[in-house]
Each structure stands twice: as structure tokens, then as C-alpha cells.
Amino acid sequence: MSTLVIVGTQWGDEGKGKIVDLLTGRADVVVRFQGGNNAGHTLKVSGEQIIVHLIPSGILYPDTLNIIANGMVVDPSVLLKEKESLQQRGHFLKDKQLLISDRAHVIMPYHRIIDHGREEFLGKAKIGTTGRGIGPAYEDKASRMGIRVGDLLRPDILDQRVRSALDEKNFLIEHRFKLAPLDPGQVVEEYLDYGQKLAPHITDTTHVLYNRISEGSRVLFEGAQGTLLDIDHGTYPYVTSSNVVAGNVCCGSGVSPTKIENIWGVVKGYSTRVGQGGFPTELDNDLGEEIRRIGGEYGATTGRPRRCGWLDLVVVNHSVRLNGLTGIALTKMDVLTGISPLKICTSYELDGQLIDRVPANTKDLERVVPRYREVKGWDEPLGLCRSYEDLPKNARDYVETIEHLTGVSVNLVSVGPSREQSILRKSSF
Numbered sequence: 502m503s504t505l506v507i508v509g510t511q512w513g514d515e516g517k518g519k520i521v522d523l524l525t526g527r528a529d530v531v532v533r534f535q536g537g538n539n540a541g542h543t544l545k546v547s548g549e550q551i552i553v554h555l556i557p558s559g560i561l562y563p564d565t566l567n568i569i570a571n572g573m574v575v576d577p578s579v580l581l582k583e584k585e586s587l588q589q590r591g592h593f594l595k596d597k598q599l600l601i602s603d604r605a606h607v608i609m610p611y612h613r614i615i616d617h618g619r620e621e622f623l624g625k626a627k628i629g630t631t632g633r634g635i636g637p638a639y640e641d642k643a644s645r646m647g648i649r650v651g652d653l654l655r656p657d658i659l660d661q662r663v664r665s666a667l668d669e670k671n672f673l674i675e676h677r678f679k680l681a682p683l684d685p686g687q688v689v690e691e692y693l694d695y696g697q698k699l700a701p702h703i704t705d706t707t708h709v710l711y712n713r714i715s716e717g718s719r720v721l722f723e724g725a726q727g728t729l730l731d732i733d734h735g736t737y738p739y740v741t742s743s744n745v746v747a748g749n750v751c752c753g754s755g756v757s758p759t760k761i762e763n764i765w766g767v768v769k770g771y772s773t774r775v776g777q778g779g780f781p782t783e784l785d786n787d788l789g790e791e792i793r794r795i796g797g798e799y800g801a802t803t804g805r806p807r808r809c810g811w812l813d814l815v816v817v818n819h820s821v822r823l824n825g826l827t828g829i830a831l832t833k834m835d836v837l838t839g840i841s842p843l844k845i846c847t848s849y850e851l852d853g854q855l856i857d858r859v860p861a862n863t864k865d866l867e868r869v870v871p872r873y874r875e876v877k878g879w880d881e882p883l884g885l886c887r888s889y890e891d892l893p894k895n896a897r898d899y900v901e902t903i904e905h906l907t908g909v910s911v912n913l914v915s916v917g918p919s920r921e922q923s924i925l926r927k928s929s930f
């Protein structure tokens with residue numbers, strides 16, 4: 502197998518960074534195809550913790566090519582800071598470790614202002630965005646008003662496009678958000694400077710990817726967020742602004758669907774969500790607080806406490822179907838030690854009817870009553886388990902219940918944050 506897609510099956514924060522980092526050891530190329538610095542992938546290597554927001558997780562391997570593909574939205578100031586911080590820690594020492602698509606869209610200062618301003622106006626009805634300007638940047642892409650990474654290398658084009666965007670944005674900034682308008686000249690100057698600094702990385706990445714796949718290189722596509730945050734298939738409107746599902750690998754990186762061979766979904770052993778929106782299995786009690794504390798469930802990007810709850814297989818099965826999962830990576834099993842019984846949600850009750858689908862309407866999602874299957878927990882810590890047989894019987898039963906109820910094989914079980922704390926059961930990558 503030479504291509505593998507990794508996607509989140511819940512509301513993000515499933516531990517994708519660790520899984521991608523682990524499998525990256527076997528990859529020649531790692532590609533991010535959607536989202537931006539709203540993501541935060543936590544990598545832990547030899548006791549050192551590194552969080553990357555924009556740069557693909559393969560950056561810690563010096564010989565791996567990392568690609569920020571066309572489907573992403575890129576904040577150049579964040580990217581440059583991330584590069585510098587990695588370099589200070591002895592990583593990312595060669596420019597050729599990273600390529601950025603000239604077609605990716607740029608997050609501009611007005612996108613961040615609009616993201617914050619809108620959330621403030623929405624008050625209680627806010628989405629709970631990460632405030633990074635992601636939504637407004639994707640809006641401009643769709644309205645043909647966006648600035649693309651390649652434009653940062655073209656002073657004439659950048660100047661004209663920024664001026665035309667600011668004609669509209671400054672009206673909003675001044676009259677709706679009551680803030681000082683942005684000066685087009687200053688914005689252009691700042692972004693041309695970013696363009697110069699990023700120039701060694703900018704290229705047409707679709708060609709590079711086409712050639713690498715044709716040569717038989719092993720390519721890993723790293724999803725960000727989770728399927729329930731997908732703009733079409735998630736819990737709209739409490740979602741992010743891009744398609745998160747595996748199908749978007751093709752649009753977001755310019756790789757044909759016929760080249761995608763395997764798709765793994767990352768499932769956390771319980772559920773979490775940051776931001777607003779329905780969450781049927783939420784534990785708004787001491788147990789939820791305990792899971793948050795043991796699992797360190799605080800946003801890698803915003804530091805916000807994550808809401809915690811039981812594993813929801815209605816949600817996971819929605820993701821199994823939408824992504825066509827060929828395997829599951831099950832994470833954070835160690836966090837569940839000491840909780841018994843454990844509950845797994847297998848269906849919802851809505852207006853007296855049992856359903857096994859995620860309702861489209863967020864109001865309905867807030868009203869569903871989860872139906873659970875109870876399974877026995879275990880008391881043994883799992884952090885030192887290195888093979889499947891090392892896991893206590895009840896932990897293996899938990900894994901096998903998930904396999905049985907999803908119809909997808911659990912190829913990897915993660916029992917802690919480090920690379921070594923991973924039990925790889927099956928991998929053809």
C-alpha cells in the first residue's frame with residue numbers, strides 16, 4: 502500500500518497527531534489537505550512534547566517531505582513562528598522538508614478580526630470558533646475574493662487583491678465591529694515580506710504529489726479536526742468551515758480518488774468536544790471532570806477545557822460510512838483505567854423512536870436520549886502494555902466490542918502519549 506489517509510471520527514482531538522507521527526516513520530511524504538491553525542497536533546518524542554498547528558506532523562523526521570496542500574488556509578505569521586520554534590528545538594533544519602501549495606489560501610488580518618467580531622455579536626449563539634480566522638478565509642475562497650499563497654510572490658497582484666478585499670472588509674470592520682480600518686499599504690508590505698520568507702517552500706504541490714505517488718513513494722494524508730466538524734456532514738452550524746472527510750483529500754490536495762488506497766479513522770476510547778453544539782453522551786458531572794483531568798483534555802490550540810463523555814458509536818459509525826474506513830486506530834485507552842462499568846452508546850431515542858443515525862438538525866441532536874451498552878472496566882494501568890495480549894481481558898473486550906459494532910478492524914491501540922505506547926496489530930503501510 503502506498504497511500505493512507507488518517508481522519509478523525511469524532512469532534513477532533515482524537516489523538517491523530519500521535520498516530521500520524523507513528524506511521525510517518527514509514528512514510529516518505531505527509532500531506533495536510535484541509536483546515537489551518539485551528540488544528541493542534543500533539544507529538545511526544547523522547548519525553549519532549551511538541552504541538553504543531555499548521556506544519557504536517559512528519560516534520561520531526563528529517564527525511565520526510567511535508568506538504569501544506571491547496572485545501573488548507575495558511576496564516577503565514579503562524580507558520581513562520583512554528584518553523585522558528587521547531588528550529589530552536591533542533592527540528593526542521595532543511596527547507597526542503599516542507600512544501601506549500603501556491604494555491605492554498607492565506608489567512609489575512611481582516612479574517613481574524615471578522616472571526617472574533619462575529620463571535621462577539623453572536624453572544625450565546627456563538628459557534629465557539631478557535632478565533633484564528635479560518636471561516637472568513639474559506640468564505641473569501643468561495644466568494645473569489647481570497648488571496649492565495651502564490652500571490653504573496655506577486656507584488657502587483659497582491660496589491661490589487663488586498664485593496665479590493667479591504668474595500669469591503671473595512672466597511673465591516675469600521676461600521677459593524679467599530680474598529681479602526683486596516684491600511685492596505687501596510688497589509689501588502691507585511692504580506693510581501695512573508696512571501697519572501699516562505700518563497701523557498703512555495704510551489705505547485707499537485708505535480709510533486711503526482712510524481713511521488715507514481716514513483717511508489719508512501720504518502721500519508723493527515724486529516725485535521727473530526728468528521729462531526731465537517732462543514733457538510735458534521736453537527737452544522739457547530740462545525741469548522743472545511744470538509745474534513747476522507748473524500749476531501751482529493752480536492753484538497755489534487756490527488757485522484759483512484760490513488761487512495763487505505764483510510765484509517767482515529768477513535769478516542771471516549772468522546773470529547775470543544776466549542777458549542779449538541780453532544781449526546783456528554784458527562785456533565787464528576788466523572789466527566791475526572792476524564793478531563795486524567796486525559797489532559799484541554800484544547801491544544803486554545804487551551805479551553807474539552808467537554809467529555811462516553812464513547813458514542815452512532816457518531817463513530819456515521820464516520821465509518823462517510824469515510825469508508827478500512828481500519829481504526831483506538832486512542833487513550835489508558836485513560837479509562839479504573840472506570841467500571843464503561844458505557845458505549847449504540848443508538849439514540851428521538852421522540853420515542855430508536856435511531857442509529859446522527860440527525861441533521863442540531864436541535865434534534867440536543868434532544869436525543871442515548872441508549873447504552875454497559876461493559877466491564879479494568880483496574881490495571883495500560884501504559885506499559887506493548888502487545889495486544891498484554892492488555893487486560895476487559896480492555897480487549899472493549900476493543901472487540903468496538904470492532905463488532907462498527908465492522909471495522911482496530912489496527913492500532915494507543916495506551917499513552919509516547920510513540921512506544923502503541924500496539925500496532927495490523928498495518929500494510
Ligand code: IMP
Nearest residue numbers: 513539540629630631726740741775776
Ligand atoms: P473554527 O474551525 O475555528 O472555525 O471553529 C469551528 C468549530 O470547530 C469550533 O467548535 C472549534 O472548537 C472546532 N474546532 C476547530 N478545529 C478543531 C480541532 O482541531 N479540534 C477540535 N475542535 C476544533
